[in-house]
Amino acid sequence: xxxxxxxxxxxxxxxxxxxxxxxxxxxxxxxxxxxxxxxxxxxxxxxxxxxxxxxxxxxxxxxxxxxxxxxxxxxxxxxxxxxxxxxxxxxxxxxxxxxxxxxxxxxxxxxxxxxxxxxxxxxxxxxxxxxxxxxxxxxxxxxxxx
Amino acid sequence: xxxxxxxxxxxxxxxxxxxxxxxxxxxxxxxxxxxxxxxxxxxxxxxxxxxxxxxxxxxxxxxxxxxxxxxxxxxxxxxxxxxxxxxxxxxxxxxxxxxxxxxxxxxxxxxxxxxxxxxxxxxxxxxxxxxxxxxxxxxxxxxxxx
Numbered sequence: 001x002x003x004x005x006x007x008x009x010x011x012x013x014x015x016x017x018x019x020x021x022x023x024x025x026x027x028x029x030x031x032x033x034x035x036x037x038x039x040x041x042x043x044x045x046x047x048x049x050x051x052x053x054x055x056x057x058x059x060x061x062x063x064x065x066x067x068x069x070x071x072x073x074x075x076x077x078x079x080x081x082x083x084x085x086x087x088x089x090x091x092x093x094x095x096x097x098x099x100x101x102x103x104x105x106x107x108x109x110x111x112x113x114x115x116x117x118x119x120x121x122x123x124x125x126x127x128x129x130x131x132x133x134x135x136x137x138x139x140x141x142x143x144x145x146x
Numbered sequence: 147x148x149x150x151x152x153x154x155x156x157x158x159x160x161x162x163x164x165x166x167x168x169x170x171x172x173x174x175x176x177x178x179x180x181x182x183x184x185x186x187x188x189x190x191x192x193x194x195x196x197x198x199x200x201x202x203x204x205x206x207x208x209x210x211x212x213x214x215x216x217x218x219x220x221x222x223x224x225x226x227x228x229x230x231x232x233x234x235x236x237x238x239x240x241x242x243x244x245x246x247x248x249x250x251x252x253x254x255x256x257x258x259x260x261x262x263x264x265x266x267x268x269x270x271x272x273x274x275x276x277x278x279x280x281x282x283x284x285x286x287x288x289x290x291x292x
Contacts, residue, residue, distance in 0.1 A: 044238055052257055054227065083188050086231070086233055087232055088231045088232060088234035090261060092190055092198055111192055111197070111275075113192075113259060113275040126229070127229070127236060127259065129257075129275045131275065131276070131277040133197070134195060
């Protein structure tokens with residue numbers, strides 16, 4: 001049995017936490033999404049096209065609603081850039097997202113800032129800010145690769 | 147002579163740093179903008195409608211270009227929310243912005259995440275992410291109040 005290599009540097013740990021978030025998003029499994037967030041009343045999330053959500057209760061409820069109304073999310077990320085200061089880290093990355101919802105399919109390229117804090121040795125998401133980039137949509141070729 | 151009260155709590159210090167950024171923006175004075183940023187190659191800035199800028203050199207150059215082409219910026223902020231973890235802090239706030247540029251006037255409501263780090267005792271901006279909120283523009287009444 002092949003063992004997954006353990007992330008070693010702090011930067012690798014943060015990138016792994018960032019990846020775990022996107023895997024939770026792809027899975028549409030609310031339990032997986034809950035596992036990657038710090039569940040505090042001060043966490044925040046700005047979904048594309050929405051207003052800022054304040055606190056884990058609002059953030060969790062919206063993820064549950066999104067997962068409920070979404071049949072499939074195809075998402076790939078590129079250009080991840082990490083900065084770590086103490087127990088806080090933030091990642092900038094580009095998301096290439098195609099979403100199949102009850103009312104149709106949408107595609108977008110999104111610039112994201114994801115902030116993590118190290119809590120009991122584990123990096124957890126505490127803030128997410130997304131911006132759809134105007135005039136950019138994922139290419140059909142890219143979507144096929146997903 | 148009236149003395150300005152010194153910010154006391156960490157949260158007040160961060161809010162003062164956030165305010166200093168907006169005062170620099172209003173002033174259109176590049177020296178003031180330079181004074182509120184940490185000038186490192188890992189700072190980042192996402193202006194509305196642009197791609198992410200990486201590193202102080204790019205960030206500074208774009209601010210200089212924006213200030214050069216802008217006659218006036220009217221900006222007020224609301225709903226600032228602060229979180230501090232060690233020497234890192236991030237502020238979410240809504241910006242109500244009216245910009246007079248060479249080619250006309252534009253108005254927008256923008257959701258911002260501003261990240262600061264404490265460097266030699268001073269909170270400096272290291273990351274800025276902005277998202278224009280769709281369907282929201284500043285009201286004429288609001289603009290008059292600026």
